[in-house]
Amino acid sequence: MQILEGEGVTKYFGGLAAVSQVDFNVDQGEVVGLIGPNGAGKTTLFNLISGALVLKSGVIRFKGEKITGLKPHQICRKGVARTFQEVKVFTNMPVLQNVLLGSLFGTSTAMSSTDATREATELLEFVGLSAVGVAPAKDLTLANQKRLEVARALATKPELLLLDELMAGLNPTEVAEAMELVARIRDKGITVFVIEHVMKAIMGICNRIMVLHHGEKIAEGTPQEIASSKTVIEVYLGE
Amino acid sequence: MDITALTSKKSLVPGLIAVILVILLATSPLYVPAYWVIRLTAILMYIIITVSWVIFSGPTGYMSLASAAFFGIGVYTSAVLGEALPLPVVIGIGGLICFCLALLVGAATLRLRGIYFAIFTFGLAELIKHVLLWWEIHVTGTRGRFVITVDNTTVFYVILLIFVVALLTAYFIRHSKYGAALRSIGENEEAAAHAGINVTMVKVITFAISAVFIGAAGAIMATRWTYVEPYYAFNPLYSFMPVLMAIFGGMGQLYGPILGATVFTYLEEELITRIPELYMIIFGIILIVAILYLPNGLVGLIQKWRKGGSVEQNADT
Numbered sequence: 428m429q430i431l432e433g434e435g436v437t438k439y440f441g442g443l444a445a446v447s448q449v450d451f452n453v454d455q456g457e458v459v460g461l462i463g464p465n466g467a468g469k470t471t472l473f474n475l476i477s478g479a480l481v482l483k484s485g486v487i488r489f490k491g492e493k494i495t496g497l498k499p500h501q502i503c504r505k506g507v508a509r510t511f512q513e514v515k516v517f518t519n520m521p522v523l524q525n526v527l528l529g530s531l532f533g534t535s536t537a538m539s540s541t542d543a544t545r546e547a548t549e550l551l552e553f554v555g556l557s558a559v560g561v562a563p564a565k566d567l568t569l570a571n572q573k574r575l576e577v578a579r580a581l582a583t584k585p586e587l588l589l590l591d592e593l594m595a596g597l598n599p600t601e602v603a604e605a606m607e608l609v610a611r612i613r614d615k616g617i618t619v620f621v622i623e624h625v626m627k628a629i630m631g632i633c634n635r636i637m638v639l640h641h642g643e644k645i646a647e648g649t650p651q652e653i654a655s656s657k658t659v660i661e662v663y664l665g666e
Numbered sequence: 667m668d669i670t671a672l673t674s675k676k677s678l679v680p681g682l683i684a685v686i687l688v689i690l691l692a693t694s695p696l697y698v699p700a701y702w703v704i705r706l707t708a709i710l711m712y713i714i715i716t717v718s719w720v721i722f723s724g725p726t727g728y729m730s731l732a733s734a735a736f737f738g739i740g741v742y743t744s745a746v747l748g749e750a751l752p753l754p755v756v757i758g759i760g761g762l763i764c765f766c767l768a769l770l771v772g773a774a775t776l777r778l779r780g781i782y783f784a785i786f787t788f789g790l791a792e793l794i795k796h797v798l799l800w801w802e803i804h805v806t807g808t809r810g811r812f813v814i815t816v817d818n819t820t821v822f823y824v825i826l827l828i829f830v831v832a833l834l835t836a837y838f839i840r841h842s843k844y845g846a847a848l849r850s851i852g853e854n855e856e857a858a859a860h861a862g863i864n865v866t867m868v869k870v871i872t873f874a875i876s877a878v879f880i881g882a883a884g885a886i887m888a889t890r891w892t893y894v895e896p897y898y899a900f901n902p903l904y905s906f907m908p909v910l911m912a913i914f915g916g917m918g919q920l921y922g923p924i925l926g927a928t929v930f931t932y933l934e935e936e937l938i939t940r941i942p943e944l945y946m947i948i949f950g951i952i953l954i955v956a957i958l959y960l961p962n963g964l965v966g967l968i969q970k971w972r973k974g975g976s977v978e979q980n981a982d983t
Contacts, residue, residue, distance in 0.1 A: 477860060479859075498864070500859050511860075516854075517849070519849075528847065528858070528861050532862040534862070579861055
């Protein structure tokens, strides 16, 4: 079953098409990768899905329901959560409260503060941050801030999670840990849509990969198909 | 609702102190000189405006300079309706008009960030002032208005009541999940929206709630002036003073703005009456020193002192 689908999704910045006539779909339970050179329009596509940007034409559906035109908080409550390319945690708040905000505001049904606190604590454990729950988020390392962002996103009880360059800036050990985290999120039954530059990671965790270039979708397929695709190699390495 | 219960279980003592202070204030007209009742009224008025300003601008970082607009509207509500309606109704209407205006203005302008929002709100107060001036010159053909006076003790008790309600409101917002939402908006609005917070709604409603108390304070204070005109009622100082008082007191704790407003108002009176020629100079110096050496205001100073001089240490995580 398709959990997310886009038809003719287009967004211009000034006269420049950042995303142009892109059709895409993500099936329930999949881990789908989105790759492409810098400026290909990957983050713009995520911004269109999450409601941070409004698309010029086309339509995006989540579980068959049109979500284009909705505000970010509405899309979040419908079950689409995201993380950001540059980490956006609430730096002066305690780690636990960062997650708590997601539980209190992002879920489709309201929760009591006791339930929310319990869930937030469990999620900190899930991402491996239980030990630093009371520390202000600014004291965490980049890798841990990224985990915190994942926990805050998971706190909104998403069915679809958009991860924007979770592994960028991490060392090899941290990349391996992040890959393992993505696998555990998938095992929870959450569909994952990832933007990634770390090829080893994306080849290892994705069922399917889409390639964007100059705002257009140029290839789609299994990791093996993408790795051997002539168009993709040309885009990345030049002709 | 109580998120902060995680971090502090010692809210009993400050609560007790607050109750004792309010009782002392409430009984003060019985034993302090009449002159001091008037001075306490002025101090409470500035606390109300400052605390109200901090309710919204403190956590979100949106610097509102609209306080003078709300205060002036309260003043003029009192001037226009004071003869026709009983005092509590007039004050209620003053607050209500401010609530509605703040809703409208908030919905239209809270997309503006930083300096743009500050300038817009400043412009709002000026605009209302000049529209009123124009109206008085061209339509009613008068300049200013007389206000029905109310005795000083009644004014004091009304101000005290508004003060208590404003403080309780500030306390409950700060300690509710909406307080956390406001702080998250101040830290990163985009992330707040994507965590499911209806940022526009939270901002607009809070802005409107904060306007109510400023309007109500304006409505009751007008009765002490007997004569009002737009330049008094919409004096830009009502916009700037709460900002200065809040910075001076420190916004990290609820008692910060209260302390800041109290010390500032007290100093202002003392300086004006004792050394009027140096009043503004001394004021300026205090402000500069406060900003340079007390980045977290008086609250920061007190916290440092209570920690026994140990400079804050963050855990290495």
